[in-house]
Amino acid sequence: MNWEPWTGCYKVSEGCENCYFYGPHAKRYGQNTIEKTDKYDWPIRKTAKGEYNIKGNKxxxxxxxxxxxxxxxxxWRKEAWAIIKERTDIDFLILTKRIDRFLISLPSDWGSGYDNxxxxxTVENQKTADDRLPRFLSYPIKRRFIACAPLLENxxxxxxxHGVDHVTVGGETGxxxxxxxxxxxxxxxxxxVKADVTFWFKNTGSFFKHDGITEKINPFKxxxxxxxxxxxxxxxxxxx
Ligand code: SF4
Incomplete structure (x- = not known):
C-alpha cells in the first residue's frame, strides 16, 4: 500500500523523460493535473471502532x-506533515527528484528531522548526482538514502x-x-561495499544489458x- 495525498507531476530532469506515470506512453495515470486525492488523510482516518485504517509498524x-x-x-504539504507527525508508528518513505525544495518545504518544528x-x-546520471547529493547531505534529515532511478549511466x-544509510538502483520501464x-x-x-552502505538492485528496467546482450523484460518480472x-x-x- 502507498499513500498518495496528491497526484500529478511533470518533468524536472532527464530521468523523467519516460516517466511511468506521466511520460508520453504513461498508462497508469497519464495526466498532469496536480490535485489532492480523496485519500490525502488516509493515515489518520479511523474505522467505526476508532482504530486507524492503516495499522502501525510498517x-x-x-x-x-x-x-x-x-x-x-x-x-497541502503542511497538512501532510501534521499527519506524518501524528503517526509516529509508521515509517514514511519519501522519494524525490526535487530535493532543492526541501528546506523551504519543512514544518516549523522539524528541527533535526522527524524520526519516522x-x-x-533520486539521481539518474552524474549531473543530477553532483547537483542534488551535496545539498541532500547538508540538510537536516535523520534517515536518508540514494535512489538511482532510472539509472542512465555509470x-x-x-x-x-558517507552520509547515507542505503542505496537503491533501478532501471527504466516502458x-x-x-x-x-x-x-x-x-x-x-x-x-x-567499500563504504559499508547497504545496496538493493530493485528492478532491471525493460531493457537490461548484460553479458553482451540486451534482455527485454516484462514490467512485472x-x-x-x-x-x-x-x-x-x-x-x-x-x-x-
Ligand atoms: S519521474 Fe517522478 S518527478 Fe519525474 S515526472 Fe515522474 S513522478 Fe514526476
Missing part, C-alpha cells in the same frame, strides 16, 4: 505517483556515500526505456529478475 511509501516537494502542493521520515534523493557516488547496464549496477554495488542476480546487500534491512 513502511509507507509516500507520493510514489507524484513528488512530495512539488511547489503546487505547498499548502526516510527521504530518498555513476561515481563515492563522495556522497517501451522507449533506456538501457540499464549491469556493469553500472555492479560498479555502484562495489562503491557501496523486472524485480524478480533483479533478485535472481543475488547481488543485494541488505543486512536484514526491511525494504518497501
Amino acid at each position: 513502511i509507507l511509501p509516500t507520493c510514489f505517483a507524484t513528488d512530495f516537494f512539488l511547489p503546487e502542493a505547498d499548502e 521520515v526516510n527521504i530518498g534523493c 555513476l561515481d557516488l563515492t563522495p556522497y556515500l 517501451r522507449d526505456a533506456r538501457e540499464c547496464d549491469l556493469d553500472w549496477v555492479l560498479s555502484i554495488r562495489e562503491q557501496c 523486472q524485480t524478480s529478475r533483479a533478485k535472481t542476480l543475488g547481488i543485494d546487500i541488505l543486512k536484514g534491512k526491511k525494504l518497501f
